[in-house]
Amino acid sequence: MTPQPEQYDVVVLGAGPAGENVADRTRAAGLSTVIVESQLVGGECSYWACIPSKALLRPGSALAHVRALPGAKQAVNGGLDTAAVLAYRDEFTSHWHDDGQVEWLRSAGIDLVRGHGRLAGERAVLVDDERLLTARHAVAVCTGSRPALPHIPGLAEAHPWTSRDATSSAVVPPRLAVVGGGVVAVEMAAAWRSLGSEVTVLARGGRLLGRMESFAGELVAEGLREAGVDVRFHTEVTALHRDGPVTLTLGGDGELVADQVLYATGRLPRTDDIGMESIGLSPGNWLDVDDSCLVKTVQGGWLYAVGDVNHRNLLTHQGKYQARIAGAAIVARARGEQPDTSVRWGEYAASADTAGPPQVVFTEPEAAAVGLTLDAAERAGLRVRAIDYELGQVSGASLYTDGYQGRARIVLDLERRVVVGATFVGPAVAELLHSATVAVVGEVPIDRLWHAVPAFPTISEVWLRLLETCRDSG
Ligand SMILES: Cc1cc2nc3c(=O)[nH]c(=O)nc-3n(C[C@H](O)[C@H](O)[C@H](O)COP(=O)(O)OP(=O)(O)OC[C@H]3O[C@@H](n4cnc5c(N)ncnc54)[C@H](O)[C@@H]3O)c2cc1C
Numbered sequence: 356m357t358p359q360p361e362q363y364d365v366v367v368l369g370a371g372p373a374g375e376n377v378a379d380r381t382r383a384a385g386l387s388t389v390i391v392e393s394q395l396v397g398g399e400c401s402y403w404a405c406i407p408s409k410a411l412l413r414p415g416s417a418l419a420h421v422r423a424l425p426g427a428k429q430a431v432n433g434g435l436d437t438a439a440v441l442a443y444r445d446e447f448t449s450h451w452h453d454d455g456q457v458e459w460l461r462s463a464g465i466d467l468v469r470g471h472g473r474l475a476g477e478r479a480v481l482v483d484d485e486r487l488l489t490a491r492h493a494v495a496v497c498t499g500s501r502p503a504l505p506h507i508p509g510l511a512e513a514h515p516w517t518s519r520d521a522t523s524s525a526v527v528p529p530r531l532a533v534v535g536g537g538v539v540a541v542e543m544a545a546a547w548r549s550l551g552s553e554v555t556v557l558a559r560g561g562r563l564l565g566r567m568e569s570f571a572g573e574l575v576a577e578g579l580r581e582a583g584v585d586v587r588f589h590t591e592v593t594a595l596h597r598d599g600p601v602t603l604t605l606g607g608d609g610e611l612v613a614d615q616v617l618y619a620t621g622r623l624p625r626t627d628d629i630g631m632e633s634i635g636l637s638p639g640n641w642l643d644v645d646d647s648c649l650v651k652t653v654q655g656g657w658l659y660a661v662g663d664v665n666h667r668n669l670l671t672h673q674g675k676y677q678a679r680i681a682g683a684a685i686v687a688r689a690r691g692e693q694p695d696t697s698v699r700w701g702e703y704a705a706s707a708d709t710a711g712p713p714q715v716v717f718t719e720p721e722a723a724a725v726g727l728t729l730d731a732a733e734r735a736g737l738r739v740r741a742i743d744y745e746l747g748q749v750s751g752a753s754l755y756t757d758g759y760q761g762r763a764r765i766v767l768d769l770e771r772r773v774v775v776g777a778t779f780v781g782p783a784v785a786e787l788l789h790s791a792t793v794a795v796v797g798e799v800p801i802d803r804l805w806h807a808v809p810a811f812p813t814i815s816e817v818w819l820r821l822l823e824t825c826r827d828s829g
């Protein structure tokens with residue numbers, strides 16, 4: 356029997372950072388809003404991704420900085436306290452309980468329905484076949500993504516770790532093999548190495564962090580190797596066999612035995628079991644959206660897809676940004692307005708998604724980038740120039756740690772004389788990134804940047820050095 360419909364203005368499917376922020380915006384504007392969640396309110400980010408991974412990484416990076424600082428290093432008598440690091444991580448995930456986030460929903464006036472939601476035709480979501488939620492104005496699909504595992508003989512039987520296990524394990528594997536050369540691979544390799552695992556990274560390509568400038572991957576590989584990680588390139592895993600430990604067969608390069616293997620080989624959309632067929636769409640695909648996150652192939656202006664599930668940028672801050680834009684568009688359309696989603700940097704267009712989003716990789720050294728790489732800018736047809744500077748030559752950096760190593764690059768658009776991309780790699784560069792984001796998004800003319808004076812002696816003085824290098828080299 357079909358349950359009685361419960362009508363809301365907005366139904367949000369998935370309570371990760373994207374879903375929470377859509378709901379926040381629509382509810383704050385006075386639209387009745389319900390959110391459906393099958394696991395924990397807060398999503399992957401809070402419990403199996405950003406938060407636990409950064410809690411695992413931070414102690415190792417703090418220790419590395421102290422160990423590189425004369426006077427302070429003498430105070431260090433041992434390594435990390437593994438139990439204390441894992442306890443710190445567990446605190447940050449609230450021991451995998453979502454009471455705090457449920458309370459936030461309640462205080463914001465957003466209704467929560469727990470269970471697995473599926474679209475049930477236009478403007479309707481059926482939860483566990485028990486409750487039927489209908490939406491007067493919009494349904495927002497915010498179901499996120501999950502790890503993609505390749506088809507390799509023996510992989511399923513080897514019970515590999517995915518990002519979920521790598522961020523929540525209570526046990527440090529003595530030997531950890533990490534397959535992949537992207538962000539999850541390098542961050543988790545760094546974290547578990549700092550906790551004592553013998554880590555081997557198996558990258559099938561010739562570099563790490565393929566979406567960043569190539570020097571970022573090179574410096575991160577160097578940092579991993581200095582920490583004792585065995586980083587191997589052009590290495591393909593062709594089969595796995597678990598017999599207690601797991602044996603990985605490496606195409607053309609023998610075998611590797613490990614206690615655990617992490618597969619960090621990208622993501623798939625969680626759209627395979629959300630009722631896509633009920634609205635004429637195929638399950639299992641990323642949802643293609645316009646700049647206000649409205650699903651392009653669905654008529655009637657009621658279906659939005661926000662966050663990882665639309666594949667624009669798989670990052671929490673971009674999902675939250677899209678949610679603010681989509682929320683504004685839903686509210687405007689609910690008021691009968693026609694929001695103009697074509698205005699770049701306008702209220703209803705997630706333009707920053709396509710300008711190159713900011714991202715920090717929290718390894719040691721950190722890699723932080725925003726906007727276009729030199730290659731991407733050239734491929735986009737821009738006439739550009741890269742300006743590089745060694746970060747270790749900046750006073751603030753040399754004071755930060757002894758023997759500071761790092762590099763900065765800005766990509767300058769020679770026609771418009773604005774910065775279209777920036778990359779910083781080095782210890783503690785994460786907090787530098789927002790200065791670059793403001794310069795890129797604000798399209799600040801390089802002549803005006805001379806007046807943005809960085810304080811002495813901070814690492815930010817690299818901006819001045821980059822401008823001087825640009826001037827001196829014509
Ligand atoms: C190890 C790791 C580390 C990361 N670190 C960072 C970082 O430092 N910074 C950063 O910006 N990004 C990071 N990311 C990426 C970030 O986690 C994602 O971009 C972000 O979580 C996406 O948010 P979302 O709301 O789209 O989806 P999710 O966080 O995946 O949330 C989706 C929610 O929907 C629920 N759901 C799914 N299907 C249904 C259904 N049918 N019914 C009901 N509920 C459903 C899920 O249970 C989940 O709670 C990391 C990712 C990984 C894997």
Ligand SMILES: NC(=O)c1ccc[n+]([C@@H]2O[C@H](COP(=O)([O-])OP(=O)(O)OC[C@H]3O[C@@H](n4cnc5c(N)ncnc54)[C@H](O)[C@@H]3O)[C@@H](O)[C@H]2O)c1
Pocket residue numbers: 505534535536537538539540542558559560564565619620621622669670714715716717
């Ligand atoms: N600090 C952060 O911002 C942060 C941290 C972690 C994850 N994330 C986000 O999460 C997303 C997922 O991260 P990820 O590292 O899983 O994906 P990714 O796309 O960054 O990297 C996937 C890696 O796996 C490799 N790969 C793919 N298929 C393979 C196969 N069959 N065999 C061997 N290697 C294979 C790719 O070449 C690549 O090196 C990313 O888009 C990232 O933006 C962000």
